[in-house]
Amino acid sequence: MSSSDQKSPEAQMNPAQAAIEIEAFRTQLDAWSHAYYVLDAPSVPDAEYDRVFRALQALEAAHPELLTPDSPTQRVGGQPLPFFTPVRHAVPMLSIRTETDTEATGAQAFDTRVRKELGLAPDAPAVGYVAELKFDGLAMNLRYERGLLVQAATRGDGSVGEDVTQNIKTIRQIPLRLPKDAPAVLEVRGEVYMKRAAFDALNEKQREKGEKTFVNPRNAAAGAVRQLDPAIAAQRPLSFFAYGLGEITPAEQGGPDFQSHFQLLLTLKSWGFPVAAQVETAQGASELIAYHQKIGAERDQLPYDIDGVVYKVDSLALQRQLGFVSREPRWAVAHKYPAQEQMTPVQGIDIQVGRTGKLTPVARLAPVFVGGVTVTNATLHNLFEIRRKGVRVGDTAIVRRAGDVIPEVVGVVPTPRPHYVPNFRMPRQCPVCGSAVVREPGEVNHRCTGGLFCAAQRKEAILHFAQRRAVEVEGLGDKLVDQLVEGGLIRTLPDLYKLGFTALAALDRMADKSAQNIVAALEKSKHTTLPRFLFGLGIRHVGEATAKELARHFGKLDAVMDASVEQLLEVADVGPIVAQSIVTFFAQPHNREVVEQLRAAGVTWEEGEPAAVAPKPLAGQTFVLTGTFPTLTREEAKERLENAGAKVAGSVSKKTSYVVAGEEAGSKLDKALALGVAVIDEAAMLALLG
Ligand SMILES: NC(=O)c1ccc[n+]([C@@H]2O[C@H](COP(=O)([O-])OP(=O)(O)OC[C@H]3O[C@@H](n4cnc5c(N)ncnc54)[C@H](O)[C@@H]3O)[C@@H](O)[C@H]2O)c1
Numbered sequence: 001m002s003s004s005d006q007k008s009p010e011a012q013m014n015p016a017q018a019a020i021e022i023e024a025f026r027t028q029l030d031a032w033s034h035a036y037y038v039l040d041a042p043s044v045p046d047a048e049y050d051r052v053f054r055a056l057q058a059l060e061a062a063h064p065e066l067l068t069p070d071s072p073t074q075r076v077g078g079q080p081l082p083f084f085t086p087v088r089h090a091v092p093m094l095s096i097r098t099e100t101d102t103e104a105t106g107a108q109a110f111d112t113r114v115r116k117e118l119g120l121a122p123d124a125p126a127v128g129y130v131a132e133l134k135f136d137g138l139a140m141n142l143r144y145e146r147g148l149l150v151q152a153a154t155r156g157d158g159s160v161g162e163d164v165t166q167n168i169k170t171i172r173q174i175p176l177r178l179p180k181d182a183p184a185v186l187e188v189r190g191e192v193y194m195k196r197a198a199f200d201a202l203n204e205k206q207r208e209k210g211e212k213t214f215v216n217p218r219n220a221a222a223g224a225v226r227q228l229d230p231a232i233a234a235q236r237p238l239s240f241f242a243y244g245l246g247e248i249t250p251a252e253q254g255g256p257d258f259q260s261h262f263q264l265l266l267t268l269k270s271w272g273f274p275v276a277a278q279v280e281t282a283q284g285a286s287e288l289i290a291y292h293q294k295i296g297a298e299r300d301q302l303p304y305d306i307d308g309v310v311y312k313v314d315s316l317a318l319q320r321q322l323g324f325v326s327r328e329p330r331w332a333v334a335h336k337y338p339a340q341e342q343m344t345p346v347q348g349i350d351i352q353v354g355r356t357g358k359l360t361p362v363a364r365l366a367p368v369f370v371g372g373v374t375v376t377n378a379t380l381h382n383l384f385e386i387r388r389k390g391v392r393v394g395d396t397a398i399v400r401r402a403g404d405v406i407p408e409v410v411g412v413v414p415t416p417r418p419h420y421v422p423n424f425r426m427p428r429q430c431p432v433c434g435s436a437v438v439r440e441p442g443e444v445n446h447r448c449t450g451g452l453f454c455a456a457q458r459k460e461a462i463l464h465f466a467q468r469r470a471v472e473v474e475g476l477g478d479k480l481v482d483q484l485v486e487g488g489l490i491r492t493l494p495d496l497y498k499l500g501f502t503a504l505a506a507l508d509r510m511a512d513k514s515a516q517n518i519v520a521a522l523e524k525s526k527h528t529t530l531p532r533f534l535f536g537l538g539i540r541h542v543g544e545a546t547a548k549e550l551a552r553h554f555g556k557l558d559a560v561m562d563a564s565v566e567q568l569l570e571v572a573d574v575g576p577i578v579a580q581s582i583v584t585f586f587a588q589p590h591n592r593e594v595v596e597q598l599r600a601a602g603v604t605w606e607e608g609e610p611a612a613v614a615p616k617p618l619a620g621q622t623f624v625l626t627g628t629f630p631t632l633t634r635e636e637a638k639e640r641l642e643n644a645g646a647k648v649a650g651s652v653s654k655k656t657s658y659v660v661a662g663e664e665a666g667s668k669l670d671k672a673l674a675l676g677v678a679v680i681d682e683a684a685m686l687a688l689l690g
């Protein structure tokens with residue numbers, strides 16, 4: 001406490017009141033810690049946890065008689081999970097004191113404290129430090145005996161961690177064997193983390209499968225490390241950085257005689273451990289401040305999350321002299337940056353239409369400072385993510401912004417809603433163009449079907465139409481399309497053919513010669529073919545090959561436009577999803593108008609006669625699928641069979657033509673055998689498909 005007469009609000013509280021407050025804070029922090037450390041599923045952002053943690057620290061400081069050893073402020077981490085073998089650490093794994101001030105003064109405060117503890121005179125030389133990144137992952141103790149990795153353990157509660165050796169062995173960066181000069185016993189400490197790109201890819205995959213996503217890379221890494229199945233851990237790409245030591249053969253017994261932390265890190269590197277390139281030595285507070293600022297500016301560009309930097313006294317002799325307080329060393333401090341996750345109320349949910357027609361729900365937020373910028377909206381990805389995370393208007397969202405990735409809502413803080421709020425629904429019509437919104441079976445995303453007309457999709461539509469494999473307008477690239485659309489010269493595709501030399505030549509950075517070339521290219525593009533034109537319309541799932549088949553089958557554009565799902569299904573290569581997509585596309589009046597305008601603008605092709613319909617090889621046959629196939633997923637097999645005209649049913653009956661059985665086939669196989677239905681494997685099915 002300062003010597004001033006003014007008492008802090010904590011100190012003014014009477015002891016009974018303080019005891020109640022303290023108890024409430026401890027209960028809250030314990031619950032959050034359990035979710036965070038034990039379940040790997042944080043329920044609030046770190047910033048919120050830290051805020052309550054500091055409030056508890058302040059109360060305990062003002063009322064030291066209420067401090068108990070079981071307080072969250074006195075403990076490290078969480079209980080180890082019972083299904084891992086416990087590992088008692090030879091040297092405890094502690095926490096690091098956090099300098100809460102994210103400004104430069106944080107480094108100053110640390111240096112002042114160190115100098116005071118060491119009893120240095122004001123004119124004594126600057127203290128030597130090492131400055132490192134504070135990786136946002138989980139701490140790991142790697143134990144090597146006679147050069148071999150024998151055990152990897154989590155921090156756990158600091159004294160007892162969990163044996164996760166099998167999972168850690170899947171991290172390629174961690175050496176399994178050390179060079180000859182490594183000591184007989186060596187424990188290396190460092191952080192296991194997941195790179196942001198790996199994390200984004202993992203979540204993207206989870207999202208596509210409609211499965212639960214991870215809140216942040218730390219959480220994903222912790223979940224992977226504390227995974228019972230090493231095969232799953234191996235699929236989650238993890239990385240490692242070394243930053244310190246646990247037990248080591250003493251110098252008297254032939255171990256290395258390190259003098260400084262920096263020397264220790266260099267040696268770890270020489271033994272094959274990854275050490276961050278950003279580790280630096282620094283003299284005194286001013287160089288620490290400079291380091292904090294430099295890394296702060298680079299933070300967004302780093303391929304992994306850091307939540308701050310760590311300063312350590314470099315001399316190991318001075319470290320020993322400074323020693324430890326209950327849960328942290330006195331010779332190190334973490335100096336943070338603005339948090340990458342914050343809480344804020346959701347004020348509304350808007351829909352954004354992307355350039356390919358995907359509808360993305362976006363949370364409109366009360367402005368919040370996160371990851372170094374003020375954020376007012378954050379993506380919710382898709383309807384299923386909203387449902388899974390349980391986000392409704394009025395809820396308090398946890399918003400994450402890391403790197404230059406767009407901010408996202410990773411969850412909500414579970415709090416009761418004061419009144420009933422309906423579940424969010426996706427609109428049935430595109431908010432930009434009014435066309436029908438669809439979601440295909442097995443897909444998580446909703447899409448606008450007005451591809452040719454929708455203002456959100458116009459750039460994409462023009463580029464797709466003008467590409468070489470479609471209606472080819474030579475010289476019409478990305479930049480020019482941007483210029484034309486943003487300058488208001490083109491609203492829909494047919495406007496392309498209204499562009500004259502004068503309008504083009506008037507554009508910025510457009511030479512007369514280039515303008516002439518574009519006019520000529522546009523003229524030339526008017527003579528095209530039906531397959532190119534059909535492909536150029538950008539109908540979802542209609543690629544070049546399908547466009548060719550459609551043209552061959554129907555001969556004329558109008559026949560394609562008016563075809564029913566059944567008629568489309570007769571086309572080789574067209575299954576139910578493609579057929580539905582074509583029908584929906586031409587059911588949008590605006591898409592049809594655009595096609596008419598293109599024809600009116602003079603786009604022509606030679607039409608042909610419809611081809612004689614070759615019956616599909618498996619028309620009239622019914623298949624039932626069961627078990628896991630060696631090469632195809634069930635969905636793929638179904639699609640292939642349906643494209644070939646077969647029906648795929650869910651249960652076996654006398655009418656079933658074939659049961660395709662894979663590994664671990666279930667009761668359907670028994671039924672087929674009982675009814676005498678033909679049972680084939682995947683290879684035989686592929687043979688039938690031809
Ligand atoms: N959101 C929640 O509900 C919740 C709950 C509990 C804890 N937390 C968060 O956990 C953190 C507190 O945990 P803590 O006590 O482990 O402290 P800490 O994680 O802030 O600091 C200690 C850890 O830093 C790591 N570290 C990274 N880089 C390092 C480096 N270069 N040198 C040394 N160590 C390095 C080590 O793993 C070490 O264990 C806080 O950020 C807190 O917000 C959050």
Ligand SMILES: [Zn+2]
Nearest residue numbers: 430433448454
């Ligand atoms: Zn639209």
